[in-house]
Amino acid sequence: MADKKVLFKIKRQASPSAEPVWEEFELNWHPGMNVISSLMEIAANPQTKDGKTTAPVTYDSNCLEEVCGSCAMLINGRARMACSALIDKLEQPIRIEPLSKFPVVRDLAVDRSVLFENLKAVKAWVPVDGTYDLGSGPRQSMQNQEMTYPLSRCISCCCCMEVCPQFNEDTGFVGAAAISQVRLFNAHPTGAALKQDRLAALMGDGGIQECGYAQNCVEICPKDIPLTQSISQVAGDVMKQAITDLFRK
């Protein structure tokens, strides 16, 4: 058991404009290893398989329990969370790359701010005035809670955008995560105050009509969020809003 090894091929990039290079690392196997714990081991002793000393691999992580969404990367070609990617379940050599649709900051760390800009564009929040005590919020039916809870589990990992064929610079598509958050906040009794603004933000270029319904997003989401249901529901709401706007003119 002691001499069982795990081989990693990691795509490195020293800066946003540097050419990427691949480096190989070999670790001793031990029970319970996952990709993040392996990257930590490599950082503690940054030597390639050939014995060359190199810079520790840069990556993002925080919660280590698939809650913060920061450790998304391509592992054996699949967008997923590195902290829940168990080594024993991965084919070797294990290929690790940064997400391909987001600018590389360094090595496996990418700039995912496009998602946060998209969430701002669709006003993905409940508007509250924190200057005085509003008391308890409006009651929500059990049915509404059951519908919205799964949507609230989004961890902003961007995996759904990575695999979406429509998420690219040409379309400027906001992506499934932002659309699903529109459904979540429009269903909130107080959040609904901004419903029209949110739907308006999804009309036109980059809006919901860019979705080709390929369903890659719902298959990859690590939190099993019903993204295609959200897209269908919000598309219907956008359509109704567009027709209402037309008759108001």
Ligand code: SF4
């Ligand atoms: S259904 Fe397809 S096109 Fe639409 S957001 Fe999901 S992956 Fe993208």
Ligand code: SF4
């Ligand atoms: S919807 Fe799912 S895949 Fe997309 S950002 Fe949220 S958790 Fe990640």
Ligand code: FES
């Ligand atoms: S470290 Fe938070 S999701 Fe992986």
